[in-house]
Amino acid sequence: MTGQLGYQVFFAINALILAIAVLGLNLQWGHTGVFNAGVAGFLAIGGYSLAILSGPPDAARFGGFELPFVVGLLGAMAVSALAALMVGLATIRLREDYLAIATFGIATTIQLIALNADALTGGNLGIHGIKRPLADLFDGPFTYNFFYLAVVTVLLVAIYVALETIVRSPWGRVLRAIREDEVAAVSLGKNATRFRLEALVLGSALMGLSGALYVGFIGYVSAADFQPIVTFQIWTMLIVGGSGNNRGAILGTLVVWALWTTTGRLIVELLPSRLHAQGAAVQTILIGLVLVTVLMLRPRGLIGEQPTVSRHTTA
Amino acid sequence: MNAFWQHFADGILTGAIIALGAIGVSLAMSILRFANFAHAELLTFGAYIALIVVTMFGTVGEPIGQLSFGWTLVVAIVPAGIATALLALAIDRVVYGGLRRRNAARMTLIFASFGVGLVVRNAIHMTFGGDPEYYTRELTIAVRLFETIRVMPDQIVVLAVAVVVVVALHLFLRYSAIGLAMRATAENPDLSRINGVDVDRIVGWTWSIAAALAAMAGVFMGLTVQLRPEMGFNLLLSLFAAAILGGNGSLIGAVFGGLLVGLAENLSVMVISAGYRQAVPFVLLVVVLYVRPSGLFGARS
Numbered sequence: 001m002t003g004q005l006g007y008q009v010f011f012a013i014n015a016l017i018l019a020i021a022v023l024g025l026n027l028q029w030g031h032t033g034v035f036n037a038g039v040a041g042f043l044a045i046g047g048y049s050l051a052i053l054s055g056p057p058d059a060a061r062f063g064g065f066e067l068p069f070v071v072g073l074l075g076a077m078a079v080s081a082l083a084a085l086m087v088g089l090a091t092i093r094l095r096e097d098y099l100a101i102a103t104f105g106i107a108t109t110i111q112l113i114a115l116n117a118d119a120l121t122g123g124n125l126g127i128h129g130i131k132r133p134l135a136d137l138f139d140g141p142f143t144y145n146f147f148y149l150a151v152v153t154v155l156l157v158a159i160y161v162a163l164e165t166i167v168r169s170p171w172g173r174v175l176r177a178i179r180e181d182e183v184a185a186v187s188l189g190k191n192a193t194r195f196r197l198e199a200l201v202l203g204s205a206l207m208g209l210s211g212a213l214y215v216g217f218i219g220y221v222s223a224a225d226f227q228p229i230v231t232f233q234i235w236t237m238l239i240v241g242g243s244g245n246n247r248g249a250i251l252g253t254l255v256v257w258a259l260w261t262t263t264g265r266l267i268v269e270l271l272p273s274r275l276h277a278q279g280a281a282v283q284t285i286l287i288g289l290v291l292v293t294v295l296m297l298r299p300r301g302l303i304g305e306q307p308t309v310s311r312h313t314t315a
Numbered sequence: 316m317n318a319f320w321q322h323f324a325d326g327i328l329t330g331a332i333i334a335l336g337a338i339g340v341s342l343a344m345s346i347l348r349f350a351n352f353a354h355a356e357l358l359t360f361g362a363y364i365a366l367i368v369v370t371m372f373g374t375v376g377e378p379i380g381q382l383s384f385g386w387t388l389v390v391a392i393v394p395a396g397i398a399t400a401l402l403a404l405a406i407d408r409v410v411y412g413g414l415r416r417r418n419a420a421r422m423t424l425i426f427a428s429f430g431v432g433l434v435v436r437n438a439i440h441m442t443f444g445g446d447p448e449y450y451t452r453e454l455t456i457a458v459r460l461f462e463t464i465r466v467m468p469d470q471i472v473v474l475a476v477a478v479v480v481v482v483a484l485h486l487f488l489r490y491s492a493i494g495l496a497m498r499a500t501a502e503n504p505d506l507s508r509i510n511g512v513d514v515d516r517i518v519g520w521t522w523s524i525a526a527a528l529a530a531m532a533g534v535f536m537g538l539t540v541q542l543r544p545e546m547g548f549n550l551l552l553s554l555f556a557a558a559i560l561g562g563n564g565s566l567i568g569a570v571f572g573g574l575l576v577g578l579a580e581n582l583s584v585m586v587i588s589a590g591y592r593q594a595v596p597f598v599l600l601v602v603v604l605y606v607r608p609s610g611l612f613g614a615r616s
């Protein structure tokens with residue numbers, strides 16, 4: 001019984017951490033129409049930043065400052081935001097499909113840095129032994145996970161409320177105006193490039209937070225956790241749930257993550273171990289088919305975008 | 316200095332393979348009007364189809380001269396090209412065609428291609444496993460050019476065939492009725508349709524040519540490197556970089572883009588760790604897009 005419950009908690013922690021990244025992507029793509037194909041790269045920046053700021057020291061690499069976890073999280077968001085700003089300044093004016101390719105390239109480059117810059121990232125081995133926050137106060141991983149779930153839940157709710165508020169603000173309306181018709185928005189005097197850049201930076205900060213929370217939870221970071229497939233999963237979560245709708249983003253995360261973990265468990269339980277590699281391929285194929293099917297049959301997702309109007313409007 | 320010329324020669328050879336793949340990416344961008352993230356999987360698919368054919372014959376054939384392969388592999392390129400074209404056409408019919416009819420946004424097509432690429436790549440992984448495969452384990456002796464540069468006889472043949480194919484395609488696009496219609500569709504699909512161009516037929520031709528070239532690039536890569544389910548995907552950034560560097564839809568541009576990317580990747584190992592090689596096309600791409608968004612050979616918009 002505790003095994004099953006323990007698994008549910010573990011599932012929920014991972015799902016809610018991912019939901020934060022999906023909300024970030026929703027701000028970029030769903031609300032503003034900025035295509036970011038490098039989500040895994042920003043997650044990685046967040047994760048490694050936490051490891052460097054709050055992780056244990058090691059003579060062989062930079063960092064390991066053992067700063068408090070909260071400082072690590074804030075630092076992770078700041079570094080991700082800064083990286084997004086640099087990327088954005090170079091690419092945000094590009095045509096949307098060029099932007100897709102450019103951000104995809106960023107993620108590849110970050111992946112290569114994670115693998116090769118041993119003095120910063122620990123290279124192939126990654127960075128281990130990152131202390132979980134307040135772990136001493138709990139008698140074991142089972143109770144600790146409940147605590148971590150509570151932390152992640154509070155953060156997710158706070159982010160959701162904040163995003164709902166700002167997408168309904170005048171700033172949020174400009175984002176959607178740019179997404180719908182950039183020329184019109186510009187002709188009304190809005191600096192489209194600036195707004196797109198702001199959405200990219202803010203969304204990427206959330207991705208960095210998500211990556212840092214993940215690394216904080218599992219206690220180590222390695223490049224294998226930030227493969228291009230992660231970008232794809234997060235995109236699928238947003239599209240399935242309903243791009244442009246924050247509740248849809250969270251719902252999509254839960255649905256797709258449930259599908260992913262369930263198929264993963266079935267493969268381990270039902271298939272002999274020599275077929276596990278094939279099973280993992282089936283798991284990935286399934287997620288690809290889900291995305292393509294939703295795009296073709298239900299392009300708005302499970303709960304599509306709702307009209308958002310200012311609370312000052314009486315309609 | 317010798318090291319430079321060696322990397323230079325390797326760069327030209329890599330570049331020729333990238334160019335064959337990039338032509339398809341470029342055609343898709345200009346005529347089908349979206350960045351096809353699944354194009355790289357067509358290379359992989361073609362390479363593995365040729366592997367099936369070679370395995371069916373049980374051999375790559377008696378090696379021709381100093382080459383590692385014989386006529387069987389040469390012949391295998393034909394079914395590989397046809398099968399890859401059929402796969403591309405089938406995917407277009409099932410996925411992209413439906414989206415186009417619905418007037419879906421360009422980004423929807425890009426998402427879909429992301430998903431399609433994932434499905435094809437993992438289907439190949441499931442069928443053949445993740446271990447590297449080879450057409451032949453025949454050893455060949457490198458020949459020396461200008462005393463200092465060592466190249467494999469296979470590489471010289473690959474380069475020569477790539478040149479012939481590019482010239483033939485250039486003539487086809489320039490002088491055939493279909494080539495003219497393809498260029499017209501790239502320019503303005505609506506106007507082409509009004510003037511009697513069967514756009515669906517042009518879409519079919521575009522996929523077939525792009526896929527056949529991709530299959531050929533895949534076979535060449537399998538021959539000079541190895542076959543792996545990720546062989547195409549790892550080349551995706553190089554293909555995009557080459558196509559965009561050359562300028563949207565320009566055949567000559569894609570070829571020069573391919574050579575440039577191939578050279579940059581190979582020469583970069585002289586200055587930076589080989590571990591970062593895969594990022595080189597991307598850096599090149601960002602620099603060029605920043606300075607000249609229409610690419611080196613594209614028309615300024």
